[in-house]
Amino acid sequence: MLTKLEMLYEGKAKKVYRTEDKDRVIIEYKDDATAFNGKKKGTIQEKGFYNAQISAALFNLLEDNGVKTHFIKKLGDREQLTTYVDIIPLEVVVRNIVAGSLSKRLGLEEGYVLEEPIIEFYYKRDDLGDPLLNNSHIRALKLADEEEIKEITAMGFKVNDILRNYLSNKGIELVDFKLEFGKNNGNILLADEISPDTCRFWDKSSGEKLDKDRFRRDLGGVENAYREVWSRVK
């Protein structure tokens, strides 16, 4: 039985703790919420619980479908045991429907359904505002080589296919989402979390937003939206 030792890292939404095993860490989900690169701050009641549970359910689903992830198991309500990874500083965004920054950047209407999914890479650098990168930038910055970019791209699209189909059956449209990858002993693993903090989920019948856009855009009903997603995937 591994236990939580000292904290290795505290992010905006999670804390990471060392364990007795150097290849295993414990992740604890917080209720803190931030948006716009930390400029907007708040708390979403019970978010840590909902996101830990939603993320665990989706990582289990992905593992069952052959995606290699850092997730090992749930430990209590807000914690999970995961494989230690060195995070590749890329935010990998996959989009099925235009929303958010893509809508602004390309002048496309939110809700426009893309004929095929789009994948984008952003440099995970708060001090630079997470700029958009292409493959040449990624190679030049030595964040990943071409083989690794290919692997990450294939994993991103595979995760999209699995999640989109699963969530569709739960009455949820998967609009877009952000993934992070890490390395352990040379292997690339899907890491971080998959939750309403990192995805756009729209209710298929009402179109209602069931994700962090409710917090970002002050739409109200934030906790209810997170609880609703949890109740559909638990």
Ligand code: C5P
């Ligand atoms: O803001 P944007 O439209 O680029 O976001 C695309 C997707 O990536 C959304 O689902 C959003 O929640 C997620 N994202 C994230 N963390 C970021 C930026 C975006 O989880 N730093």
